Amino acid sequence: MSDLNQTLEIRSSPHIGSGHSVESIMFNVVLALLPVCAFAVWEFGLAALLTLGVAAGSCVLTEHILCRRAGRDTTVGDWSAMITGLLYGLTLPPGMALWMTAAGGVIAIVVGKHLFGGLGSNPFNPALVGRAILQAAFPVAMTTWPAMPEAKFTSLPSATLAFPFTQPTYDAVSGATPLSGWKFERVLAETGDLLLGTVSGSTGETCALLILLGGVYLAARKMMSWVIPVSILATVAVFSGILHQVNAERYAGPGFMLFSGGLMLGAVFMATDMVASPMTPKGCAAYGVLIGALVVVIRVWGGMPEGVMYAILLGNAASPHIDNLIRPRVYGTRPRKEAS
Amino acid sequence: MSLLGGKTFAHGIHPPELKDETKDLPIRQFPFAPSLVIPLSQHIGKSAAALVREGQEVQRGQRIAKADGFLSVSMHAPASGVVRRIGLTPTISGRMSPGIFLEPFPGSTQEVCEGVPCDPATATPEEIVTAIQQAGIIGLGGAGFPTHAKLKIPEGKHADTLLINGAECEPFLTTDHRIMLEHTDYVMDGVRIVMKATGVKRAIVAVESNKPDCAEALRKAIPQGEPITVEVLPVKYPQGAEKLLISALLGREVPSGGFPLDVHALCVNVGTAAEIGMLLPHGAGLQERIITVGGPGVKKKGNYRVQIGTPLRFVLETVGVEPDVSRVFLGGPMMGFAASSLDIPVTKGTTGIIAFTEREMGGGGAPKRHPCIRCAHCLDACPMFLNPSMLGRLSEGRHFDRVVSEFNLMDCFECGCCTFVCPSHIPLVQLFRVAKSAVRKAKAKAT
Numbered sequence A: 001m002s003d004l005n006q007t008l009e010i011r012s013s014p015h016i017g018s019g020h021s022v023e024s025i026m027f028n029v030v031l032a033l034l035p036v037c038a039f040a041v042w043e044f045g046l047a048a049l050l051t052l053g054v055a056a057g058s059c060v061l062t063e064h065i066l067c068r069r070a071g072r073d074t075t076v077g078d079w080s081a082m083i084t085g086l087l088y089g090l091t092l093p094p095g096m097a098l099w100m101t102a103a104g105g106v107i108a109i110v111v112g113k114h115l116f117g118g119l120g121s122n123p124f125n126p127a128l129v130g131r132a133i134l135q136a137a138f139p140v141a142m143t144t145w146p147a148m149p150e151a152k153f154t155s156l157p158s159a160t161l162a163f164p165f166t167q168p169t170y171d172a173v174s175g176a177t178p179l180s181g182w183k184f185e186r187v188l189a190e191t192g193d194l195l196l197g198t199v200s201g202s203t204g205e206t207c208a209l210l211i212l213l214g215g216v217y218l219a220a221r222k223m224m225s226w227v228i229p230v231s232i233l234a235t236v237a238v239f240s241g242i243l244h245q246v247n248a249e250r251y252a253g254p255g256f257m258l259f260s261g262g263l264m265l266g267a268v269f270m271a272t273d274m275v276a277s278p279m280t281p282k283g284c285a286a287y288g289v290l291i292g293a294l295v296v297v298i299r300v301w302g303g304m305p306e307g308v309m310y311a312i313l314l315g316n317a318a319s320p321h322i323d324n325l326i327r328p329r330v331y332g333t334r335p336r337k338e339a340s
Numbered sequence B: 001m002s003l004l005g006g007k008t009f010a011h012g013i014h015p016p017e018l019k020d021e022t023k024d025l026p027i028r029q030f031p032f033a034p035s036l037v038i039p040l041s042q043h044i045g046k047s048a049a050a051l052v053r054e055g056q057e058v059q060r061g062q063r064i065a066k067a068d069g070f071l072s073v074s075m076h077a078p079a080s081g082v083v084r085r086i087g088l089t090p091t092i093s094g095r096m097s098p099g100i101f102l103e104p105f106p107g108s109t110q111e112v113c114e115g116v117p118c119d120p121a122t123a124t125p126e127e128i129v130t131a132i133q134q135a136g137i138i139g140l141g142g143a144g145f146p147t148h149a150k151l152k153i154p155e156g157k158h159a160d161t162l163l164i165n166g167a168e169c170e171p172f173l174t175t176d177h178r179i180m181l182e183h184t185d186y187v188m189d190g191v192r193i194v195m196k197a198t199g200v201k202r203a204i205v206a207v208e209s210n211k212p213d214c215a216e217a218l219r220k221a222i223p224q225g226e227p228i229t230v231e232v233l234p235v236k237y238p239q240g241a242e243k244l245l246i247s248a249l250l251g252r253e254v255p256s257g258g259f260p261l262d263v264h265a266l267c268v269n270v271g272t273a274a275e276i277g278m279l280l281p282h283g284a285g286l287q288e289r290i291i292t293v294g295g296p297g298v299k300k301k302g303n304y305r306v307q308i309g310t311p312l313r314f315v316l317e318t319v320g321v322e323p324d325v326s327r328v329f330l331g332g333p334m335m336g337f338a339a340s341s342l343d344i345p346v347t348k349g350t351t352g353i354i355a356f357t358e359r360e361m362g363g364g365g366a367p368k369r370h371p372c373i374r375c376a377h378c379l380d381a382c383p384m385f386l387n388p389s390m391l392g393r394l395s396e397g398r399h400f401d402r403v404v405s406e407f408n409l410m411d412c413f414e415c416g417c418c419t420f421v422c423p424s425h426i427p428l429v430q431l432f433r434v435a436k437s438a439v440r441k442a443k444a445k446a447t
Helices: A022-044 A046-069 A080-090 A098-110 A126-137 A178-185 A191-196 A208-220 A227-246 A254-259 A263-270 A281-301 A308-325 B125-134 B147-151 B175-182 B184-198 B212-220 B242-250 B270-282 B312-319 B377-381 B388-396 B400-405 B417-421 B428-446
Strands: B036-039 B063-066 B081-090 B096-104 B161-166 B202-208 B228-233 B265-269 B288-294 B302-307 B325-330 B352-357
Touching (some): A022 A263, A046 A098, A080 A263, A098 A126, A191 A254, A208 A263, A227 A254, A227 A263, A227 A281, A254 A263, A263 A281, A263 A308, B036 B081, B063 B096, B125 B184, B125 B270, B147 B184, B147 B265, B161 B184, B161 B242, B161 B270, B184 B202, B184 B212, B184 B265, B184 B270, B202 B212, B202 B242, B212 B228, B228 B242, B265 B270, B288 B312, B312 B325, B312 B352, B377 B388, B388 B400, B388 B417, B388 B428, B417 B428
Parallel strands (some): B161 B202, B161 B265, B202 B228, B288 B352
Antiparallel strands (some): B036 B096, B081 B096, B288 B302, B325 B352
């Protein structure tokens, strides 16, 4: 007969769980990002590898140091700092001065995440906060696309290794990105090239197919809201399609709009940051429409060629309000009265 | 109702079913424990009043406590023996409660003593309702609401459909499964008696699709033309929750704070129906019930007929447990209550006894908690369409007024879906229970 005198553990129900954890979700996001990163390295060589490595490293290290300074267990193991680092790195021009990359990584974690209270409390996507501040601080470096040397896997553009706190110098600059080409020179890139990513652009902003693949993987595993990217992309397609119909000379078509610049990466991986996006499917749809509309407005009428970053940050700012306005009807209750 | 896969409710989850180990094991009589404790309060409502003295000899089935008021039921002796004392016993709620300590005679044949039979063919609805109260029958699904109180339809209300709940959506539990298979006729008798007592014209027996054998057995037991149908529902938790069963089968929503009767429905568990069908024609009382004993910590898993009042320790010692049992709870793993002591007795509301070991099912400390990452999995799981994330945050911050007025906390019935899916392992249900009890206390003080 067994001994039944041991201490019993008492816990509130339920006594079983789904087995999902923050770590498993975040780790799968990292997995989904890996092909995008790998493609960036294949496309841009050592410069992209260093950009991504320094971006991820600076974010993870900052997270670790902040936790230790606060006397808490390190939260590096939840992979969220890694995601911030990779996403942030993917938005930078490959071969950007590494000291700037590192500075932005520190800013992303300190200002974008821990100033608000760390994981779960950040109102904005930390990677985009890092990028936005960098964009304000170093507008030239953030929009200059150094040309990759011939031997891209063994050598670097001169700007990459610029001494900290000095302005990088560029020995050669690559051609315009598809978006700036269209905005300033009215040159339209081929949609096929955009899909495959064989165009100039930020580290991870180029291969739309791999980004979509990662998104489909996450959505299939229910680790990402598919409503957000779908509604963003649909809004951009419809809005730009209408504009294109009105004046094809002045406004680029939906194919170009969808697959150029940071839209794919932003729609699939950035706007879907769980913490900074709404919680209900309807709210996610409203949020997606807002971001999609802002992207088109900024790209078409704004002063900059690209608007995904600001569109998402504005969407993030709106998401608590969206959650407040769009609430599911609780079972057994009447629809909520207006302005209650 | 969904377009694909039959009738069901919106949201909910798919926990592992974990029923394979016991679903094919026939119900077996469990041995009598050397001492039994019958708590006087096993139901929602007023405790029963003891009818016996210390030292008195009682016969199995004899009434030992009587209903004290309308929302109260009788208790019957689960064994022939001697009343040793009447005193406090630990219960699963954590409180000590008065109970009758009974010592069965070791050599007794344990014949059941029967009372005045209630013949459903001739009895009036009032007589049936009284007989159900006399038989000590309460909802055997676990909530413990006195059945007769449910069947007494107040003036001005009416019910058009009786739903017999055989969903048994909790993992591990297979008692209703076995009852529907082995006691099909008692279930149907019970359904007919309840229909007569309430005047309801049609009944639907709801079974989840993982029990096709039950659906078949039930259908066979219904003669042509009788207004009783069997509906097979997709497997989804918490399908067996009254309100959701009504939504799935009738497409009606029970209003917040209301009862099934508000949408002209009545719900009775299959186990309860079987007891009504079994006990009433003999005038007998509820003094034993069928329980699933299982979980990774139990050696001889099975479905047993166990005397009310059998201490958990006796049950677990008899079936044998693994050496590293760390958690024992009554009921299923989604809504069951953890036992703090093995001296707690089996009661009328006990559907199962599940034991976990340290190795399996997450024994050995709660999983690491993270901050809420607003992943919204809980919103997608909540069958009541609440916002558990927000409720958890506000409950933890003790904003009890807002959780109720703005976020409908009181509509939560603690099914545990939110906590099951939460990747941050936030003990949401626990936070809600604390908040609810604080709200109730504040309300009681105010009035």
